[in-house]
């Protein structure tokens with residue numbers, strides 16, 4: 001049993017929401033500064049807003065975390081660093097929430113002592129990732145939302161602070177692993193610009209829309225596990241939502257209890273999508289986790305009234321008004337004390353000051369954040385002072401008290417950057433890139449495999465589908481599943497051992513958490529690592545990846561000029577989502593076979609293939625393939641070109657593999673993905 005108290009961490013998408021969070025009793029808030037945060041459409045804070053936000057947080061002793069959790073490209077890296085330099089100079093946030101390993105490296109180099117929290121965008125599912133996170137300099141991990149009670153528990157007390165989402169919206173794809181908005185509308189979720197395609201209608205229903213999570217009945221258990229911070233989602237939501245939600249979770253944590261029915265009703269009144277779900281936590285996944293925001297939900301929210309009140313900070317005042325001495329007032333709140341001096345009092349001609357006069361005067365804290373909880377007065381007889389002098393004395397003391405509190409609550413570190421620059425050498429000659437064929441879904445027959453092994457330098461198949469009927473052990477690489485929970489680790493270890501015993505020495509790895517499982521193998525990092533800059537590619541190399549597929553969200557020209565082992569997707573339907581729930585069963589019922597398949601059809605008629613992945617998870621693929629085979633000579637410096645095969649027929653695969661030496665223009669619909677744009681942008 002641990003006695004450590006859980007932090008309550010609240011969202012602040014606007015200054016009003018920030019006030020609401022602070023007033024309702026949050027221990028910490030998180031907010032963004034415009035760019036580089038996963039909610040680009042929240043109001044966020046400009047320079048003035050930042051100053052106000054920090055003033056409020058410091059005054060009330062609430063920690064302030066800055067969200068910097070987007071993928072950062074080469075051309076933005078310097079702006080992101082400058083942004084942090086500004087914050088360090090002025091405010092020294094209590095932590096930065098980050099997800100891009102390139103940015104993490106840059107920040108740790110420049111500011112070795114700033115606290116960094118690994119965003120849920122980093123897709124941390126298992127405790128195996130902790131070692132890697134520590135190497136990166138991360139002090140806290142925000143766990144992936146798909147974790148069950150048991151898998152959350154594994155993280156507690158394992159040497160890194162843990163933060164768990166307990167309330168709010170949930171992505172149907174694992175966070176940080178969703179490219180859907182980016183690929184269908186050019187608005188990248190990994191860049192804070194998600195257009196929420198998961199809330200749209202497909203096949204006449206809403207098979208991707210999850211209800212919001214609510215763990216209000218599990219708070220005592222989470223606190224007892226030793227989780228450090230309980231987090232509420234909602235930087236796009238209103239101040240009323242934040243105030244009500246924070247207020248309720250504040251009571252639950254303080255009283256270490258589950259929510260009462262009326263509290264759950266109040267939570268639903270401020271926002272719900274056909275009620276709440278705790279399916280990931282309890283392990284009861286399935287259709288009950290899904291729901292949309294109905295007219296009746298909206299009606300309930302319209303009727304709900306929340307009045308936000310600013311609490312006052314109690315201050316103890318002590319005044320000394322003595323003959324021949326300057327008037328003296330001290331103000332104390334908690335451990336912080338401030339004092340102010342006024343003029344020397346005059347002799348009273350007729351009506352001298354009384355203790356009551358002074359108490360009344362000094363207790364008039366008015367529009368300050370303070371209330372005088374007690375006021376002790378030492379007063380000599382027969383003195384007089386102008387009211388304006390007494391008011392000025394009070395104002396001065398309270399002003400200094402607030403300044404003292406702000407200073408006390410600001411972290412002590414220099415905030416000065418260390419000037420270290422990594423100089424990367426431009427490569428002068430590029431080797432000939434090889435092709436990599438990846439088969440997702442059904443493993444093809446012998447003739448396709450033979451062709452693939454003859455024309456490609458590497459052929460990738462899912463680890464869980466076992467050895468294909470034909471393979472060259474020198475060229476075969478097994479793809480690990482996108483998600484490996486602690487509860488999956490034993491099974492994955494067993495599969496990896498089988499592969500090793502069969503002479504396979506290459507693995508394709510989608511997540512840093514899986515690195516410790518890959519000893520003795522060449523490790524290829526997948527596009528899911530969101531490597532979008534030279535810094536991130538290089539950071540992955542230092543962690544132990546031998547190569548990295550550069551994010552399909554960027555045009556990677558600048559990376560390839562410097563980085564030797566960068567690969568790029570040049571053909572295939574890019575996986576857009578990786579879901580813990582079976583989407584196939586939401587669309588048309590699932591036969592519970594590994595070969596189950598379905599299509600999501602949106603209102604434009606675009607059809608997105610959905611295939612089963614490891615452990616009945618699903619992958620949603622783009623409706624059209626990426627095709628860059630006719631542009632390969634423009635992608636200079638890539639070490640390999642990745643071809644992803646999903647549901648093509650065998651003849652088409654063979655034809656495509658045959659045409660690699662002299663590719664033709666693609667027949668049918670396709671996308672250039674990030675390559676359609678002239679610059680490295682989104």
Ligand SMILES: [Zn+2]
Pocket residue numbers: 582583584585590591592596616
């Ligand atoms: Zn299924």
